[in-house]
Amino acid sequence: MVSAMTMSMDDCLFADHLPDDPCAELAKWFDYARAHSGATNWNTVMLATVGAGGMPSARAVLHKNFDPSDGSVTFYTNYSSRKARDIDANPSVALTWHWDALQRQVRIEGTASKVEPAVSDAYFATRVRESQIGAWASDQSQPLEGWEALLEKVIGYATEFADKPVPRPPYWGGYRVIPQTIEFWHGRDGRIHERVLYSRSSDAAATATIWHPQWINP
Missing domain, CATH: 2.30.110.10 (Electron Transport, Fmn-binding Protein; Chain A)
Incomplete structure (x- = not known):
């Protein structure tokens, strides 16, 4: 019922x-x-x-x-x-x-x-800086040798964009x-x-x- x-x-x-x-x-x-x-x-x-x-x-x-x-x-x-x-x-x-x-x-x-x-x-300008740098560092969906390799790229872009705005990746x-x-x-x-x-x-x-x-x- x-x-x-x-x-x-x-x-x-x-x-x-x-x-x-x-x-x-x-x-x-x-x-x-x-x-x-x-x-x-x-x-x-x-x-x-x-x-x-x-x-x-x-x-x-x-x-x-x-x-x-x-x-x-x-x-x-x-x-x-x-x-x-x-x-x-x-x-x-x-x-x-x-x-x-x-x-x-x-x-x-x-x-x-x-x-x-x-x-x-x-929209990219509203993202936190870490996410902006991450967008540059990540070749999304592509093979990666290891997480350390990604971290190295993050550090590299953080250095490149130090003390200046991070532009949107093309x-x-x-x-x-x-x-x-x-x-x-x-x-x-x-x-x-x-x-x-x-x-x-x-x-x-x-x-x-x-x-x-x-x-x-x-």
Whole structure:
């Protein structure tokens, strides 16, 4: 027998109606996760890519900006990393945020492209100096003889940039992901979860972005 608690609509996030704008809704979810998830890096997101050979790969990154006007998500990385090489070959990516303590999850599928150099410059300038130097020292995803070899490079760049600002490496910058779909998941008792999928309109004649909501089975 399914309990009354399981079937209760009291804590159903989308019981009354489905929001028209998933980007505005996602902004609310991010605010809620920041305030209530208990996680220092509440903005950790799993980024999935597929390379030229068709092999998928996933890793955790930190999203650093969200624009509710178009739903775009920005993260930063080394442009020589595996994720960057994958995106160069196939810009279709997937993002997943999961906040276990909140029983909430968001999935995005979309297209990634490099942000403007000025945007990368502005964000790089906000990073702590150690992270700036680390960006110069790390040939991300490339073979390394040993940790000591990396440390030597860190010391070398720290000496080179002593007493002056650290510029952004030309091989480091941001990617902006424009979503084609946004899916919200809310965990419920008995696995009677809420799942709502928004798909962006493919109508080229549309003068504004149109999102189509759809309940889907958990």
